[in-house]
Amino acid sequence: MTLPALALTFFLALAPLLLAQGQMFHGPVTPWVHQEAGKCKLPSNWDPKLRFDPWRSNYALNEVVQLSCAGGFAPSVLQIQCISRETQILWNETATCKEKCQKPQWDSRFIFDQEQGIFNPNEVVKIQCPEGYWPPHMEIKCVTLKPREGSMIPRSGWIVRNGTSAWHPMERNLTCVDVLQVDHETLEVSSTSIKLNWTCRLPRMCPLIWARCRLEHHSSLNCKAEEVKVEEKLQGKEGTFTCSPLQPFTVYSVTISLLPSTILYTRLIMTKEIVPDKPEKLWVDSSTGSLRWKALPSCKGKIIGYQLNITTMRAEDGSFLEFSQVLVNQSVSEYVPPHHTAGSKYLVTVQGLTAAGAGAASQLEFQTYVMVSGQPVGPWPGSAVTVVVVVLLLIPLSAGIIWFMLFRKKKALPSKAEEDQYT
Missing domain, CATH: 2.10.70.10 (Complement Module, domain 1)
Structure with a gap:
């Protein structure tokens, strides 16, 4: 082989x-x-x-x-x-x-759906700004980026997308932008209107901003409030939104939104108080000698009390004797004067009080003539009225008798002179 x-x-x-x-x-x-x-x-x-x-x-x-x-x-x-x-x-x-991705050190106002310091490659994180700020909800993804210039080492980083849009590299750090700024220092609230000054900070968003004002509730459950709904499109980059006419001491909501449904600003505002109406049914209770009135509802402002002004005068000539002012709290609807003077006349006014001041006054005038110990003061009793009627009848009768006697005496004097002449 x-x-x-x-x-x-x-x-x-x-x-x-x-x-x-x-x-x-x-x-x-x-x-x-x-x-x-x-x-x-x-x-x-x-x-x-x-x-x-x-x-x-x-x-x-x-x-x-x-x-x-x-x-x-x-x-x-x-x-x-x-x-x-x-x-x-x-x-x-x-x-x-x-390499893992560090949590982005962007605007501290960003809200992450995962609160952790390090994220794995290809991990997707949802972030958003607080309500009223731009941009809306976004997604960021941890990826491996190209090495920096002059380096051969790959690096980790984030890419971003809005909603269903495509992923794209981040050109700069993200920040939350206040689309609409409301100047709280110049907010004007009166009893009938609300005015606020606004500024749009993203020009391309300005045409999509609407403001609305509507009734929420009255501050007092016993009071009725008329429905109010003011809505308008904000024009330009800045201006004033006015909500009127409104009712006093009533809560309204002011909302500014970016179409279709992003709320940029919302606040509950209560209109200011005004003085209340005058108390009704002011009268004197003859059984107790107390002053009574119908309690006021807190419709124009919270009733914090009542003010009573009591002026005492002589019944004969109306000359001034005494003046006193009394304040009682809002739960009181009657007042017993400390003393009455027989034969005096009283002028009483009662006013409701709110933070705005005293309202219109209810007025009552009454007179006392006799004072019986242990009994309330009242108007003239029936016997006193009878005496007055008798006296009034006797005055003309007595005058007639006196005139008749004087007339007879005058006629008798000439007759006596004649007798002396012939004697």
Whole structure:
């Protein structure tokens, strides 16, 4: 046998042995991976930061291995599996370690749906600004970016998209922008109107801004409030929104929105108080001697009390005797004067009080004539009226009698003179 023939025979005999002992394959999915007796060998040419669990030099067919990375890195896949593909035994994936993404240090007003400091590669995070700020809800994704100029090391970073739009790189740090600014220092609230000054900070959004004012509720449950709904489109970049006519001491909501449904500003505002109406049904209770009136509802302002002005005068000529002013709280609807003077006349006014001041006054005038110990003061009794009538009748009768007597005496004087003349 010649030497070439011997070499060919030796190679043919050795080939099965080499296959049995294992050899290196280069599959379409993995790099060169050593196969030995139907097992997958621990990869030695993958990313050195990779950690395998469990860690062994060989892994059985179909065995699954969990992956992790050292430091601030994360594996490109969380696990790999030893599989059989045609005549090859190999790993189903090729793993690398990717740098994790730090939580973005952007505007502190951003709200993240996941509150953590580090995010894994390909992890998607939802962020949003507080209500009334732009932009609306967004998604950001942790990815591996191209190396910086002059560097060969890949770096992690974020890409962003709005809603269903395509992902795109971030050109700069994101910030929350106040679309509409309301000047709270110049807010004007009266008893009948609300006025607020506004400024639109994003010109392309200004034509889509609407303001609305509507009744929420009256501050007092016993009072009725008329429905009010004022709505208008804000014009230009700044201006004043006015809501009127309104009722005093009533709560209204002012809302400014960006179409279709983003609320930029909302606030409940209560209109100012005014003085109340005058109390009704002011009268004197003859059984107790007390002054009574009907309590006022808090429709124009919260009733905080009542003011009574009491003027005492002489009944005969109306000359001034005394003045007193009394304040009682809002739960009181009667007042007993400390004393009455017989034969005096009283002028009483009662006013409701709110934070805005005293309202219109109810007025009552009454007179006392007699004072019986232990009994309330009242108007003239029936016997006193009878005496007055008798006196009034006797006055003209007495005058007639006196006139008649004087007339007779006057006629008698001339007769006596004549008698003296003839004697």
